Amino acid sequence: MTVPAGGPAPDVGRGWFPEDVERHRRDAPRFCPACASPLARAAGGDGLATEYWVAADRVFVCFCAACGWAGDVVLSARVVGHEAEHEAEN
Amino acid sequence: MLTAEQNDELTDFAPGTPMGELLRRYWYPVAFTRELEEFPVKATRLLGEDYALYKTASGRYGIVPEACPHRRASLTYGVVEANGIRCPYHGWLFGLDGECLEQPAEREETMFRERVSAKAGKVQELGGLVWAYVGPDPAPELPRFDVFVMDGVRDIGWADLPCNLIQIMENAVDPHHVEFLHGRYFEFIGRQQGFEAPASFGKKHVKVGFDAFEWGIIKRRVVQGATEEDDDWKVGHPLVFPYNMRVGGANIEQMQIRVPIDRYTTRFMLYSVHAPAGIAYPDQPQVPDYNIPVFDERGRHRTDYVEGQDIMAWVTQGAITDRTVEHLGRSDVGVTMLRRMFKQEMTKVAAGQDPLGTIREPHVRIDLPCEKNKFHAGASFALDFIEMASSRFSPQKDALRKLHIEAAENSEAGVSA
Numbered sequence: 001m002t003v004p005a006g007g008p009a010p011d012v013g014r015g016w017f018p019e020d021v022e023r024h025r026r027d028a029p030r031f032c033p034a035c036a037s038p039l040a041r042a043a044g045g046d047g048l049a050t051e052y053w054v055a056a057d058r059v060f061v062c063f064c065a066a067c068g069w070a071g072d073v074v075l076s077a078r079v080v081g082h083e084a085e086h087e088a089e090n
Numbered sequence: 091m092l093t094a095e096q097n098d099e100l101t102d103f104a105p106g107t108p109m110g111e112l113l114r115r116y117w118y119p120v121a122f123t124r125e126l127e128e129f130p131v132k133a134t135r136l137l138g139e140d141y142a143l144y145k146t147a148s149g150r151y152g153i154v155p156e157a158c159p160h161r162r163a164s165l166t167y168g169v170v171e172a173n174g175i176r177c178p179y180h181g182w183l184f185g186l187d188g189e190c191l192e193q194p195a196e197r198e199e200t201m202f203r204e205r206v207s208a209k210a211g212k213v214q215e216l217g218g219l220v221w222a223y224v225g226p227d228p229a230p231e232l233p234r235f236d237v238f239v240m241d242g243v244r245d246i247g248w249a250d251l252p253c254n255l256i257q258i259m260e261n262a263v264d265p266h267h268v269e270f271l272h273g274r275y276f277e278f279i280g281r282q283q284g285f286e287a288p289a290s291f292g293k294k295h296v297k298v299g300f301d302a303f304e305w306g307i308i309k310r311r312v313v314q315g316a317t318e319e320d321d322d323w324k325v326g327h328p329l330v331f332p333y334n335m336r337v338g339g340a341n342i343e344q345m346q347i348r349v350p351i352d353r354y355t356t357r358f359m360l361y362s363v364h365a366p367a368g369i370a371y372p373d374q375p376q377v378p379d380y381n382i383p384v385f386d387e388r389g390r391h392r393t394d395y396v397e398g399q400d401i402m403a404w405v406t407q408g409a410i411t412d413r414t415v416e417h418l419g420r421s422d423v424g425v426t427m428l429r430r431m432f433k434q435e436m437t438k439v440a441a442g443q444d445p446l447g448t449i450r451e452p453h454v455r456i457d458l459p460c461e462k463n464k465f466h467a468g469a470s471f472a473l474d475f476i477e478m479a480s481s482r483f484s485p486q487k488d489a490l491r492k493l494h495i496e497a498a499e500n501s502e503a504g505v506s507a
Contacts, residue, residue, distance in 0.1 A: 008097050011412035021414050024091045041095035048433040050426045051091040052418035061426040065437040070430060 024051050029060055029073045037066035049073075092413040092429075100432060101254045101410045103137045103350055108436040113137055113332060114225035115445050117212075117232045118349050119359065120153070121220040122246070124376045131175065133166040136224060138352040142166045143213065143220065144175050151213035152186045153222045159190070159206050184208045217361070218244055218377030231449045235330070236457045237345045242365030243372065243493060246379040247480040250357050251401060254410045255333060255350040256432070258358070261400060262335040262346070263424030265298045265311045271399045276478075279393055288474035291396070299323070300424045305447050306331035307427060308459060321461035328458055331431065331447045336458045340472035341366035341494065343460065354409045360397060360480045364490050366472075366497030372489075382480045396479040 010016075028049040030040055038045030039062065046065035051058055056077030063070045092100070103110045120134040126145040133156065134143045140156040142165035152175060156164050163179035170176075174185040176192075182203075183192035188210030190203040211224035217238030223229045251258070261267065273292025280287040293313035301308045310326035312318055328336050335346040347359040360382070365371075383392045384401055391402035418425060435445040444450070472494045481487055 008094070008101060008410035008412060009408075010094070011408050011415060015415070017415050017417075020091065020417070024414070025093055028093070040093065041099060042093060046437075048096060048430060049092075050096075050418070050429050052420065052422055052426055054420045061423075061430055063430045063433045063437075065433065065440075068434075068437070070434070 029062055032064035032067060032069055034069035035067035037064055039064060091416055094414050097413040101256050103353055112436045112439045112445055113350060115439060117221045117223045119219040119347060120222045122379050123215055123218050123220055130170040131166060131168055135351045137350055142168055144170045146170060146172055150186060153211040153213050154184055154188055154208040158182060159208055231452060233449050234453060234455050236455055237343050237361060237363050239455050240363055240365060241371060242363035244374055244377040245362045245484050246359055246377060247382040247483060248359040248379060249382045249384050250355055251405055252355060252409060253405045254353060255348055255356045257407050257411045258348045258356055258404050260425045260428060262329040263300060263307055263309055263428045265309055266295055266421045269294055271403060272396050283394055288478050290471055290474055300427055321463040325459050325461040327460045336460050338460045339462060342472055342475055364493055366494050368500040369497040378485055380483055380485055382483050395482055
């Protein structure tokens with residue numbers, strides 16, 4: 001096994017998704033919605049944003065180490081509502 | 091998906107890193123009890139650091155960093171004495187707390203030895219394992235989880251795996267993998283190799299759920315044909331933060347232990363207690379431990395047993411899986427929850443607080459929630475497990491099988507032990 005010398009080595013030889021990597025870095029919440037502290041470590045912040053997908057929606061599961069806020073930020077492609085059923089009109 | 095910086099933080103256990111500081115707040119099994127009975131000192135590696143672990147003739151344990159503070163020779167070749175370990179090179183003697191007791195070639199009146207000590211950790215024995223704590227004082231209590239203290243027949247399969255701990259732990263909050271990796275894939279391999287895979291692992295998941303609790307995360311599932319009233323959902327089983335998973339079913343109680351040897355290596359241990367009711371358990375002066383195979387003779391992963399399939403999935407993700415190119419879906423919410431829990435607990439440690447699962451009070455036993463009727467499969471799960479999981483490599487496999495069959499027969503006949 002080849003052991004990387006520094007941090008985790010990019011896994012580029014077995015299937016690589018540079019557009020998604022870039023989109024994640026671009027769209028992940030940069031600041032805490034509660035206290036406005038930076039979240040991204042690259043920006044000097046101390047937070048976490050894990051992204052998962054639900055159909056066209058992108059959900060960022062966040063935590064801010066500065067204030068302890070935890071919550072999800074959702075980038076929605078479409079907002080779908082519902083309406084309670086009504087009595088049939090005579 | 092994470093950024094590279096976040097993945098680096100999550101997987102770096104070096105001293106002084108957020109994750110390294112968090113993981114150094116816990117006790118880890120670093121040897122089998124029998125090893126120090128066979129020879130009183132051994133090398134052990136934990137969280138990327140090398141140690142000499144030893145046991146004195148009176149039965150006291152100690153652990154110190156491997157390199158002698160004098161000229162860096164290895165204390166794993168040390169002389170175990172009544173009150174500590176002596177360096178084989180120039181005879182410096184270090185006590186159980188790391189204090190330097192003797193420097194034979196130095197003049198005593200200089201008191202040089204008071205200026206040099208080894209950073210000793212704490213060591214205890216429990217359940218056939220030797221446990222070490224190498225973090226800051228005061229050390230928490232060693233948690234006496236149920237499987238380590240309960241009656242039954244013990245059995246430990248293990249392997250050292252070339253991958254990071256965190257991707258293994260993420261598997262512990264990923265219920266869906268069971269029906270594919272241990273269901274459809276198992277069936278496929280069985281067809282290729284001429285055996286029948288157990289049906290109990292292939293049941294479709296209808297619903298999964300996760301709850302944070304005082305020891306980690308409880309994982310729940312409803313499989314096809316079952317309801318929320320069944321054990322898999324009503325009780326579930328826990329990821330025991332930060333490196334264990336408690337599992338079981340059909341009178342086999344198990345802790346899956348994953349010890350972070352270093353950033354790229356994890357010791358995987360299957361600590362099982364076979365505890366069917368209504369039968370007398372044989373004495374076990376020593377708990378048997380045995381290697382479980384990772385690779386076959388061609389260097390391919392052995393995937394003809396349950397844990398071999400897990401190992402294949404963990405290791406082929408890469409030494410440290412590149413989370414910048416993963417694509418998580420809704421079914422991976424347990425994984426996102428665990429990552430957030432790790433981050434929250436890193437933050438607590440940085441603020442000087444005890445992290446999740448720290449126990450300060452002396453205690454006798456900690457019972458963990460764990461389903462009995464696994465996969466809604468009934469008693470047949472025990473025999474499936476012995477035949478098709480890591481126990482098939484156990485030197486006591488036949489005796490374990492017999493134990494469960496006799497217990498079942500006694501139960502049917504109304505006999506009690």
